[in-house]
Amino acid sequence: MVSVKAVLEGDRRELARLLTLVENDEPKGRAALNELYPHTGKAHLVGITGAPGTGKSSFTNQLARVYRNPAGETAPQRVAIVAVDPSSPFTGGALLGDRVRMKDHSGDPGVFIRSMASRGAVGGIARATTAVTQVLDAAGYEAILVETVGAGQSEVEIARLAHTTIVVEAPGMGDDIQAIKAGILEIADILVVNKADLPGAEKTEQVLRTSLHMGAGTRGPALPSGEVWTPTVLKVQSLNPVGINEAYDLIQDHRGYLQRTGEWQRRDRERLDSELEDLLKAELFRRWVDVKSEINWQAALDALYARERSPYQTVEILLKQSSDHS
Amino acid sequence: MPEPKIRILIAKPGLDGHDRGAKVVARALRDAGMEVIYTGLRQTPEMVAEAALQEDVDAVGLSILSGAHMGLVPKIMELLKQNGMDGVHVFLGGIIPDEDVPALTACGVDAVYGPGTSTEKIVADVRAACLAGAN
Numbered sequence: 001m002v003s004v005k006a007v008l009e010g011d012r013r014e015l016a017r018l019l020t021l022v023e024n025d026e027p028k029g030r031a032a033l034n035e036l037y038p039h040t041g042k043a044h045l046v047g048i049t050g051a052p053g054t055g056k057s058s059f060t061n062q063l064a065r066v067y068r069n070p071a072g073e074t075a076p077q078r079v080a081i082v083a084v085d086p087s088s089p090f091t092g093g094a095l096l097g098d099r100v101r102m103k104d105h106s107g108d109p110g111v112f113i114r115s116m117a118s119r120g121a122v123g124g125i126a127r128a129t130t131a132v133t134q135v136l137d138a139a140g141y142e143a144i145l146v147e148t149v150g151a152g153q154s155e156v157e158i159a160r161l162a163h164t165t166i167v168v169e170a171p172g173m174g175d176d177i178q179a180i181k182a183g184i185l186e187i188a189d190i191l192v193v194n195k196a197d198l199p200g201a202e203k204t205e206q207v208l209r210t211s212l213h214m215g216a217g218t219r220g221p222a223l224p225s226g227e228v229w230t231p232t233v234l235k236v237q238s239l240n241p242v243g244i245n246e247a248y249d250l251i252q253d254h255r256g257y258l259q260r261t262g263e264w265q266r267r268d269r270e271r272l273d274s275e276l277e278d279l280l281k282a283e284l285f286r287r288w289v290d291v292k293s294e295i296n297w298q299a300a301l302d303a304l305y306a307r308e309r310s311p312y313q314t315v316e317i318l319l320k321q322s323s324d325h326s
Numbered sequence: 327m328p329e330p331k332i333r334i335l336i337a338k339p340g341l342d343g344h345d346r347g348a349k350v351v352a353r354a355l356r357d358a359g360m361e362v363i364y365t366g367l368r369q370t371p372e373m374v375a376e377a378a379l380q381e382d383v384d385a386v387g388l389s390i391l392s393g394a395h396m397g398l399v400p401k402i403m404e405l406l407k408q409n410g411m412d413g414v415h416v417f418l419g420g421i422i423p424d425e426d427v428p429a430l431t432a433c434g435v436d437a438v439y440g441p442g443t444s445t446e447k448i449v450a451d452v453r454a455a456c457l458a459g460a461n
Binding site for chain 1: 376
């Protein structure tokens with residue numbers, strides 16, 4: 001049995017074991033989450049997303065380094081990194097390789113890195129990623145960096161989870177039409193052009209700036225305070241490293257903005273709303289499946305396969321049968 | 327209840343830079359449905375033990391071709407134990423002389439695989455060891 005008390009007191013072994021239970025959605029994990037919930041809501045959740053190969057892991061690694069060694073008088077923060085990589089749709093297996101870029105933190109008890117497989121979720125993070133961040137939050141990590149799977153255009157789940165979303169781009173990843181398509185660029189609070197030493201970095205930066213400029217003022221309703229966050233484009237290099245302190249400062253600026261304007265609370269509630277909705281849907285479906293032995297499931301499927309009834313009609317029939325039995 | 331997900335760390339401790347074998351094994355374990363955490367080259371024993379702890383893996387696969395296994399492996403075993411991970415299964419692959427194998431298994435290594443071992447055997451061994459402990 002995992003000790004919630006030990007997790008709250010900073011026991012890393014117990015924390016790691018609890019994360020496994022939570023990731024597998026085991027009853028013991030749920031029980032622990034219930035106990036930990038009052039301790040959550042403190043951490044700054046920072047999402048890091050972008051296409052495969054843009055350098056998300058290397059950037060995350062460098063960012064964590066600045067959290068541990070901030071410039072000036074700022075106190076170091078404890079950082080957790082949750083790095084998500086895709087699961088195979090065929091075997092369920094996964095190769096989680098983000099740690100390869102995150103070797104700089106070995107021996108630092110203020111950094112905790114956990115790899116997660118997406119396990120069939122398609123939004124860029126795993127279904128259990130939210131719960132995993134809650135455990136890390138309760139365990140006292142002040143900043144939680146969530147690195148998504150290599151994301152294309154529509155893996156935008158991270159924006160629901162994170163307070164601050166960073167989209168990492170690299171030079172040569174597409175023209176100005178790509179930049180005005182809907183999707184991943186819209187969710188960016190901060191846009192990072194990584195590998196800025198490569199040719200084409202200026203062009204990429206310029207295209208992104210133009211795209212942001214075109215969309216200025218169209219991002220959601222104005223806040224009561226009238227204050228608006230304008231996403232910034234920042235060139236960085238994660239291997240050398242260059243520009244990482246500036247990225248860190250921007251993240252802190254964004255956090256300040258969220259807290260000043262009430263956006264922090266609004267996003268927190270929005271996240272909890274959608275989490276509750278997801279859980280409720282899953283639970284209702286599970287309970288409904290429990291009663292489905294009462295209904296003629298196979299006959300409904302046969303009619304569907306034979307093109308006698310459409311999926312819509314099948315749903316109607318199944319729901320009617322189950323309500324007759326309840 | 328589906329089979330519990332097996333999580334395994336594949337690590338290359340020491341200074342040799344040949345990770346082809348580690349990658350082939352990692353790929354085979356992935357294709358067998360496991361979640362494989364790959365750490366990359368030149369890991370110290372401390373880095374391996376810490377990654378195993380944070381990732382809460384069921385097994386650790388070590389690949390060593392430098393000849394330093396008699397120094398590295400006992401150190402890793404000791405650190406795993408210090409971290410409270412006595413239950414984790416450890417597999418070793420690489421260039422390991424036969425006469426070293428008894429000492430390595432005595433310090434807790436589940437199995438040692440030399441060149442030519444089939445990936446099917448490794449997958450089967452890892453699965454058997456991890457699932458035996460799970461229930």
